[in-house]
Amino acid sequence: MLPRFHLTKLEFAVKKRIAARKSLAKESRRACLRALAVLVLATSAVAQETNASLENRALRTEWDPSSGAITLVDKQTGVRWELGPPEATLARGSAATLPSLRLTHRDQSNLRYRREGIGEFSLKLLADPARLEYSVVPEREVKDLRLLGKTLPVGRGENSYYAVAHRMGIQLRAEGDTPYSRRFRDSCSMAMFGAVKEGSALLVTWTDPYTEVQVDYSTQPAPELRMGLAMREWAQSVRLQPLGRGGYVEIAKAYRAVARERRLLKTLAEKMRENPRVAELFGAADFKPFAYMRLAPNTPWHRQDTWGTQLNFTLEECADLAEHLNRDLGIDRAMLVLNGWINGGYDNRHPDI
Numbered sequence: 378m379l380p381r382f383h384l385t386k387l388e389f390a391v392k393k394r395i396a397a398r399k400s401l402a403k404e405s406r407r408a409c410l411r412a413l414a415v416l417v418l419a420t421s422a423v424a425q426e427t428n429a430s431l432e433n434r435a436l437r438t439e440w441d442p443s444s445g446a447i448t449l450v451d452k453q454t455g456v457r458w459e460l461g462p463p464e465a466t467l468a469r470g471s472a473a474t475l476p477s478l479r480l481t482h483r484d485q486s487n488l489r490y491r492r493e494g495i496g497e498f499s500l501k502l503l504a505d506p507a508r509l510e511y512s513v514v515p516e517r518e519v520k521d522l523r524l525l526g527k528t529l530p531v532g533r534g535e536n537s538y539y540a541v542a543h544r545m546g547i548q549l550r551a552e553g554d555t556p557y558s559r560r561f562r563d564s565c566s567m568a569m570f571g572a573v574k575e576g577s578a579l580l581v582t583w584t585d586p587y588t589e590v591q592v593d594y595s596t597q598p599a600p601e602l603r604m605g606l607a608m609r610e611w612a613q614s615v616r617l618q619p620l621g622r623g624g625y626v627e628i629a630k631a632y633r634a635v636a637r638e639r640r641l642l643k644t645l646a647e648k649m650r651e652n653p654r655v656a657e658l659f660g661a662a663d664f665k666p667f668a669y670m671r672l673a674p675n676t677p678w679h680r681q682d683t684w685g686t687q688l689n690f691t692l693e694e695c696a697d698l699a700e701h702l703n704r705d706l707g708i709d710r711a712m713l714v715l716n717g718w719i720n721g722g723y724d725n726r727h728p729d730i
Contacts, residue, residue, distance in 0.1 A: 431486055431500065435507035436619060438500060440488060445478055445498070449509055453621035456577035460617075461527035461603075463513070465495050468520045495519060506631070512614035524615055525606035527593070529572045529579065532601050539592060539602055540571030540625040548625070549592060551600040561590040569635070570604065571628035578623035580631045584639065585612035661710035666690050666698065668715045671722025692718070 431438040437450040447460040465475065475492055482489040488500040496515035503510060515522050531537045532551050539549040542565050549559075570581040570590055587610035593603050606615055616635075620627050636642040649655045670687040672679035679685045690698070695715055702708045717723040 429480070429483060429488060431488055431502040433486070433502055433504050433507065435504065436502060436509065438488075438502055438509055440500065442478060442480060442490070445475070445490070445492070447500070447509075447511075449617060449619065451577055451579070451619035451621060453619070454575075454577040456574055456619075458529055458572075458574070458579055458617070458619065460511075460525055460529070461605075463495075463498070464523040464526040464605075465515075465519050466521040467518050469518075496522070506618055506634075508616055508618040510614065510616055513608075514613060521607055521609050523605050523607045525581075525604065527603045528605060529574075529581075530601050530603050531572060531574050532599060534575060536576035536624070537574050538572075539604065540573070540628055541565070541590070541592070542567040542569050542571075546625075549594075549602060551594065551602045553594070553600075554596065556595050557593075559592045561592075565590055567632065567636070569628075569632045570606075571625055571632075572604070573624050573628075576622055576624075578620040578625075578627050578631075580616075580618040580620060580628050580635070581606070582616045582618070582632065582635050583608075583612065583614065585610070585614075587612040588615075657710055658712065659710075661712050662708060663712050663714065664698070664702065665714040665716055666695060667717060667723070668692075668695055669717030669722065671717070686722075689717075690715075 429440045429442060431440075435452055437452065439448040439450070441447070441462075445462040449458040449460060450456075451458070462475070476494060478490045478492045478498075480488070480490045481497070486502045489497065491497050494516055496513045496519060499510075499512045499514075501510040501512075502508075511524060513522060513524055531539065537551065541547050541549060541561060543561055544566055546566075568583050568586070568588070572579045572581070583606070585608070587608065589607040589609070591605045591607065593605070595601055595603075618631060618635075620631055633642060645655060666689065668688075668690040670678075670689070672685040672687060674682050674684055692715075695713065699711075699713050702711055702713075
């Protein structure tokens with residue numbers, strides 16, 4: 378039997394070793410927790426980088442950093458509006474292979490990213506009214522940029538169609554056996570485009586006239602419409618405004634508010650206060666004789682190398698026509714437009730848009 382002195386010494390050594398082991402285990406646990414925290418943060422950062430989103434009460438925008446494609450979710454209806462990745466044509470005429478993108482800024486309502494050689498892209502989610510502002514500052518080498526490419530797919534259905542502001546307005550549906558592409562380069566009467574999907578409406582608007590709408594219809598694998606928005610010269614931005622439940626009437630009302638905001642809207646009542654004779658246009662017929670044509674060389678209308686002219690009615694004959702309409706036909710309200718007697722001839726001095 379060991380003396381009490383030796384037992385005390387042994388007990389002290391054992392307790393010291395046990396305490397050292399406990400301290401080592403505690404430090405190991407702390408190191409593991411630190412490593413786990415770093416791993417969770419890294420995983421979270423990767424998740425955010427691969428699924429960046431902006432959100433407010435009415436909308437959610439999901440952005441795919443691998444392609445630049447966007448999904449705009451209307452929370453009122455749950456409908457998801459797909460915006461395809463941008464497409465670019467360079468000044469030398471070739472289609473650009475889009476390089477990988479780099480996220481440059483992100484906060485609660487803004488997201489910006491850059492594609493080298495193409496430009497700086499910006500997404501801004503706004504409220505009142507709820508909308509997404511989508512813009513780009515292109516590089517000099519870019520001639521044409523389709524900010525919206527293969528966008529807003531709409532399939533068959535009574536409550537699914539496009540509303541295009543072409544002349545008095547047309548409605549396009551996903552129907553027919555033949556695929557087609559239709560461009561509305563200079564013939565959109567208003568700077569807007571409407572889409573209705575499963576009874577959920579969306580308004581697309583822009584501010585620059587150098588904006589071209591293209592609609593593509595495909596039949597495979599299922600009938601579907603898609604639209605694109607190409608921008609050239611100074612055109613750089615587009616607004617997408619989901620409207621909840623609705624159709625072309627709600628789209629028109631929403632655009633009326635946008636037009637007033639941009640000082641493009643003036644009602645007949647407002648025009649009459651400035652010029653009371655505007656009232657004489659109510660019920661008036663519109664007569665438009667092509668009186669004079671100045672024809673550009675080497676065009677479908679004039680195959681020769683020099684400028685040509687075509688006189689259909691003299692000013693005296695136009696005056697006789699007005700007298701005939703009033704005196705012989707009893708038309709007391711009419712607007713007589715003398716096509717071609719503008720400086721330079723018909724359509725020759727209009728802006729190239």
